[in-house]
Amino acid sequence: MSVSLNKFIAGTGRCSRREADRLIEAGRVLLNGEIAQRGNRVEPGDVVLLDGEALTEQPETVYLALNKPPGITCTTDRSDPTNIIDYLNYPERIFPIGRLDKASTGLLLLTNDGDIVNKILRVENAHEKEYIVTVNKNINAAFLRKMAGGVPILGTVTKRCEVQKINARTFRIILTQGLNRQIRRMCEFLGYEVRTLKRVRIMNVRLDQQPEGELRELREDELAVLMALVG
Numbered sequence: 001m002s003v004s005l006n007k008f009i010a011g012t013g014r015c016s017r018r019e020a021d022r023l024i025e026a027g028r029v030l031l032n033g034e035i036a037q038r039g040n041r042v043e044p045g046d047v048v049l050l051d052g053e054a055l056t057e058q059p060e061t062v063y064l065a066l067n068k069p070p071g072i073t074c075t076t077d078r079s080d081p082t083n084i085i086d087y088l089n090y091p092e093r094i095f096p097i098g099r100l101d102k103a104s105t106g107l108l109l110l111t112n113d114g115d116i117v118n119k120i121l122r123v124e125n126a127h128e129k130e131y132i133v134t135v136n137k138n139i140n141a142a143f144l145r146k147m148a149g150g151v152p153i154l155g156t157v158t159k160r161c162e163v164q165k166i167n168a169r170t171f172r173i174i175l176t177q178g179l180n181r182q183i184r185r186m187c188e189f190l191g192y193e194v195r196t197l198k199r200v201r202i203m204n205v206r207l208d209q210q211p212e213g214e215l216r217e218l219r220e221d222e223l224a225v226l227m228a229l230v231g
Helices: 005-011 017-025 084-088 114-121 141-149 182-189 220-230
Strands: 029-031 048-050 063-068 095-097 105-111 129-135 162-167 170-175 194-202 215-217
Touching: 005 017, 005 029, 005 048, 005 114, 017 029, 017 114, 063 084, 084 105, 095 114, 105 114, 114 220, 129 182, 141 162, 141 170, 170 182, 182 194
Parallel strands: 105 194
Antiparallel strands: 029 048, 063 105, 063 215, 095 105, 129 170, 129 194, 162 170
16 A cells, blocks of 8 residues: 655654755755655555655654753754754654744653654644743733734734733743744734743643653553644
8 A cells, every 4th residue: 555755754753744845955865775755655565765765654643742951952853962962862753733932831742753743733623832931021911812823924914812820920821832932033023022931732732740851651541632733
């Protein structure tokens, strides 16, 4: 039974399907000795090479939760000295699901399952992500109202979201979209500067008391609900 080439590559644990398409377009993938094209399918017995290295079916899938410390970059590019792969030194090839800014901290999911990456990142699935944010000056009612109602950034207006004041300069925000540096840009537009930003929840997975820098496997109950949520 054949599978699409991008799904086959994602199934090896190297990357997501989207990144696989980019690798194919860059001419870095060979299928049976020929430069591969998007839309190719892989049959049993076919040979797929990425940068000259043969790809094989992925090992047992792993689903991990990290409390990311500041200063670590959510990239698999090992030419970046702060890349997350070298930081974790995990024995199997894994990659992050989404990202957190280098300066931001908190919950980051990682896996070798390329399919679940696409399901979680799809905007239309409207998956919740919860953050605790501290800014440089006191929060007022107008700030909370505008943050919740939508802020114009990056040529669009952010979706309505839930915002709750915790104390004078700290608030909780729950997003269902993931624009680049979204919370920081929203705050900047309203005249505030983010001092700390910590993600504490992705869908049903919570950071709770997990120590900073600690990596753990998702519990069976967490994984069951997560899989149900992403369909």
